[in-house]
Amino acid sequence: MADLFKSYIDMKLNMSSIPRWLIDYKQKEFKEFRSMEFEANPLFKKDSEAREKVFLNEGELIDFIMNKGLDKTVDYRFNKKSDGVAYRDIISIGDDDMSRSLIEYQDNYPDKMRHLNNALFTTGKLIDLRDDISGELDLTETTKDKLEISKDVFHVEKGSQSRVILEFTNEIENARIYKNVDIFTEEDSKLTMFIRQNFRMETIALINIGVHSRGDIEIISVDTGGKIIRYKVYAELLSGNTNYKENKIMICNGNQDIDVTDFVRHVGKGTKSVVNFRASADEEAKVVIKDIITIEEGADNSDALLSSNGIMLGENTKINSIPALEIKTSNVKAKHSASTRHIDYQNEAYCFSRGIDEKETKKIIINGFLLGGLELKDEALRERIEMN
Amino acid sequence: MENRIDIEKLSVRIKEKNLLREVSLHVKTGETHILMGPNGSGKTTLARAILGDKRYTVTEGRIEFNGADMLKLKPHERARMGIFVSFQEPVTLQGVNTLSFLKASYESINSTKVTMSEFKNIVGKNLQRIGLPESVNERYVNEGFSGGEKKKFELLQLLLLKPKIAILDEIDTGLDLDSMKVLSNAVNEMLPETGFLIITHNDRILKHIKPTLVHVMKEGSITRSGGLELVEEIEKGGYKIG
């Protein structure tokens, strides 16, 4: 099977009209994919291995390569076209283009499926955000097909200030979606990003978000929907004195299987990270939240704060959390806290005593739990989030 | 318009423990009842039972509001009927904005809908009266509130929701003199339209509010009921009386 898979890929690649460098890159990525184990991190091995295999269905993938080729499976809709945003199809990037380095970049987090996505993607955009951007970038990516493998690269140029709204959704019920999203921010830049993920009920999705930051970043993400979701964030804070702020809100119900992994790696001196997870799990949802904050030697004066909180609403829900810290230098402050709770009847009774009915009470308390503390100055954004 | 709540031989237990034994109490519009008693005597349990806290089981007796059986109603339904129960230990609702909360409560009790700006007005008037700053509107329910602020927030709700019968559980604890005056003014002002059951630990409030009846609770039962002279007896002899 292994050889077959590789042969199909090589054949397809050579038949296509994509640039030579991209063919070489994809072949290299496929090799990496083959050589790796499913879960490289021994800490998570026990938890992940069996569950990850659901994503690798070689037959289906071969079928995809043979039949889809390079046709678009994703509809990119730019809701607000802004000046100062330049976007190109990755496939159209020529051999001498400097942007190649962004596509080919390898970070510290080898991941099997991430390599596979890089080898097989058929749709992908490189989006350059420059300083003269007016307004914000509002992009909705709708998967139109049963299988999507895509790679998006966002690049925020030096000194730029950008706002990006990114929404992932799909049309066909039991689709499989594999996305690699890589965000590069240069020095003195500031990026605010809102990622909204709303998949159909039977969808299986694997989203890898690599953040390679030399500037300040703030990400708010809201995830709902899907059946089996793997959401991985690999953030590396490379330059000194930058800030990384991530607020992740997950609303899980039905019989969802949600696995979120978040790595935040402090490399530059004086880097600060604040990561906040909030998940509500209802009905039969199973949620696993893993995060590792690593502070490397040399990242003096760094500060990391991680908070992971879950609220269990149903009898059959399960929340596993593994919040880990790896600290390799002394001149830092790192703190994390995790909690898993249920709704305290006392809190509900308080609302009841003020005439608020059960459904409304639950909504108020859960929204308070999920959204409280999010300083959303933007009313429009807040409404978009509260829509759930 | 007269409203009344009738508690008839109410017995309540939690798990295996009997907390209230055949408690009877009647409160009408225009009346102020004071309930006193040592810690653990069951005062808060009574308040909870009137609210309908599901953790407590009613083993016998009745609670009726204007003749209608309350025991089969859920807590929020009882609140909608016009019964307000303040909490001795008000809870903190993480992330829930005070204004949004008050608005949801107001709309539900009054079966109406208001715009946020209308509501802000309504609240604003009362905030001044109570001595809570405008900034309270930006905060989360009871999060980071001092003891006194929490009680004031309860008082704010009392004024906003204008209940028919109000059961106030130790709302006077932790209030400074000015706030105490605000509380008593509010009670006296609302009295023509409201019936009050004030649960208290000490008699400070009696200097400002004239009670209709004073009750003493001990070990789950009301042992004595009487006028102000009862309070004097307690002051002299402690709760040993009755």
Place this chain on the structure above:
Amino acid sequence: MGKLEIKADRYDFKEDIDYKMRFPNGLSEKTIKNLSDIKGEPNWMKEFRLNAYRFFSRRPMPSWIDGLDQLNLDDISYFALASEKKSTSWDEVPQKIKDTYDKLGIPEAEKKALGGVEAMFDSTVVYNNVREELKKEGIIFCDTDSAVKDYPELVKKYFGKVVSPNDNKFAALNSALWSGGSFIYVPKGVKVKLPLQAYFRINAANLGQFERTLIIADEGADVTYIEGCSATTYSKESLHAAVVEIIAMKGAHVKYITIQSWVCDVFSVSSKRAFAYENAYVEWIDANVGAKLTAKYPSVYMLEPGAKANILSIAFADKDQHQDAGAKAVHLAPATSSVIRSKSICLNGGRTTYRGLVKIPRGSRDSSTSVTCDALIFDDYSRTDTYPYMEISEESADVSHEASVGKIGDDQRLYMESRGIPENEGINMIVLGFVGEFVKELPLEFALEFNRLIKINMENAVG
């Protein structure tokens, strides 16, 4: 009993000790059988050992502990009778050893017990008198070897039931080769007034490689046991794999305190587990200083409603040391609660790792757990990691976890100095404050010694 003053110094041992009996390197069923025969054990224990050995040979080494790959199990001589209580006279104890104990300031009686010599007159008297006192109340306290012979029904009922030989490779090794350790049985409703180890401070059996301790607290019993001592422990053996099993029956309270301070390259891997029944309360208070690699995760399995666990662990890692420690709390019944606190200090390239597991499966209604891990890291060569796992499937559970890592701030140092306290002393105070929670759990004499121990380790480390 007088107050025992110990001044401990830390230094390297380079001498060899010739043991009277050593098995050749490597293990086999024959060696196990020999061991059992020498000890004069009943058949059921021999079988127990053999089964454990079979399991041991099949199991692979755990891959998730860093540094364990340096341990070559074939290289180790598995049974040394130097820890045998029946030794010769004091004269035969090597001078170097005697000097060591002199330096440590250990009183006469204990020197001899340490040296493996038959306990001298006074300590024998003390020892026996105390044992007699305990016996009057029905409390059994003896070494495990004797227990197998003297109380077979009791031992057979509980031995290996909490930590089964199949549990992990090192538990299997211990189950096959165990020797020494303590056996304690406290009858219903009996509260043991003083911590048991205090009765004989240095038990030669403590130096054993594969100690096996079994503590059974019957309903309503209360006992505190202290393992190890703050006097630096010498051991030539590079592997120590102990097993401690605790059974706390309804309403019982067991507090197990370990202060282990190794002087040389030791791999210390132990399995410590307790079963807590209805309303029972088990506490593991664990301090580890030194050793090349320590891997221990004291656990409490709360089997019936109302059971409670308190696990407090302190780890101190200096150059070339790795303390991989943690805790495990498994809530198998409703209304159970656990509190886990871990404090670690690493410096000069030392490494501390916290590994914890809290499991609250569905059905363990209204259970709660709180985990706090704090780490103090002194410099950039050292490393501290925290890996907690929380598996929560019960909706009404209340779970909270907090961890923080930091170093002694410049502000703190400055403050100390501005009050006239020199730097080293200031650091000591801060470190002692940091481990203060642990010290509170210790009986007074041990508290003082523990503080001294930390101080000495800090002096050596910080210079």
